[in-house]
Amino acid sequence: MSLFLNSISLLNFRNYLGAGNSFNFHKKFVFIIGPNAIGKTNLLEAIQYISFGGEGNKEREKILSKNAEQNFFSIEANYELESRDCTLECSIGETKKNIKLNGVNYRSLSQCIDNLPKVITFKSKESIEIVRGSPQKRREWVDTTLTVLDLKYANALKRYNKALEQRNSLLKTFIQQKKSKQTILHEIDPWDIELSKYGVYLQNSRKQFVEKHSAQYISNYQIIASDSEDKPSMNYQPSFYGCSDEMGLLRQFQEGHHIDLIRGITNKGPHRDDFLLTLDDQEIRHFASQGQQRTSSLALKMLQLQLWQEQLGYSPLLLLDDVAAELDLSRQKALFSFLPTNGQVFITTTHLVNLPLISKEDYQIINLNKM
């Protein structure tokens, strides 16, 4: 196996106060059991914290221990990544951050992303937001997925977001009456060009992504909802229509100057793209049942798993949070049929139910109740 998490030790992370919270993992399937509120999800979040790809990781560097008396926490993880033993130590305080990977210091976790474990999380309650939530949730999912598939995409996204932040700061000086309209129109040009240069790459990659992979999403959906006749589809809805080159995007950014100045923000562009998910031509977001939305979100996560596996040559860690409570039996069965044969899977649950598909020597149980 090319990615295997051997152990994780927590100090003051969420409800894991003090030292002595060490967990060793030595099987493919790790069941984390215990009653509600004992810290099952927090353990998964610790794994997510030191990995790339989990939900809510954007804010990860800001998360602090929920215990007010503790103003720092630390996580130490040992894992094997492409036959290399890795030790990641990170301690995060209010004013200080220490990240050390194999003895080398880094300023942030995002600086050593290539050497972090890749992770895919499925939390029934939160993952459904990819389907049900704002366009931002779907963009984030596509961006995260593509970041692993295409290094150039990851770079273009970083550059685009930086230029966007700068352009918005410039526009804000007009609202704050620090600069005249004329000055801003004179100074906005370089940002328009930067945004177009990287935005066109984002746009074309997203378009290709949907063209190439929507069939697999549909097939995943149909496997999970085996008994339904739903006809799902996925379409790219770019904020800028009808342009596919740098000049075209530049023109659209320029056409937006007037309204951008009024609102003090960049109103249109790839940062406002959406991905339209439908069932029988109706938007899942508004018209589908919760069960259908759940199926759709699971189908997306499984697509991410398939694509990453193909790209990386190994399976990312899979974190399944309380899926037994939220998915019915047939969906659970379908979910297990997607699980990689050579990857590590962490599953939280309140009760260990019958798991006919997993043989005894393949799993271990961590009972938080007994700790």
Add this chain to the structure above:
Amino acid sequence: MDYVLPLTELIEQFRKLPGIGAKSAQRLAFQMLSWDKKEIEKFANSLLKASNDIHYCPECFNFSTGGGVCNICSSSKRDKSTVCIIASVRELATIERTHEFKGLYHVLHGLISPMDGIGPDNLKIKELLNRLSRHSEINEVILALSPSTEGEATTLYLTRLLKPLIKKITRLSFGLSVGSDIEQTDELTLAKAFEGRRECI
């Protein structure tokens, strides 16, 4: 525990320096207190002397002493028809070490960055335009700014601005990974970047 007032004040002075936290400031202050009186005087004097004697070169905004232009601007060995535009004096030193560039410099003292409140007016751009109008012998401008987002934007801005004034505007061609800084670039790569500079469009 509180220290005596002069010590507290000394620690506070050290804390003003970048990268110096409370603990380092304390360590530095204690260290200096153990110095010889003579050494302390030498230290304080060189600080004062540097601050008194060093000023910006009125032509290129490099550091200079003695009230006039800097030693590069006044050198007869430099090619006065080419001006290399850089963000800070630190980069000037790096480029000088390559021995690849024989022209003059112009230091902007920063890059355009609206989120930090830095616009073209906060940089030595007006001074650049003024300099170009006074020196008609300048016929090539090389933009040697970092390939970061802000460096790119400043390059684009200056290209537009200088196009009507200067015949040849070039920029360094970085075979470097995007995001790297000139300061951190090794001399050979930087020398090559000068050699392979390309015209701005």
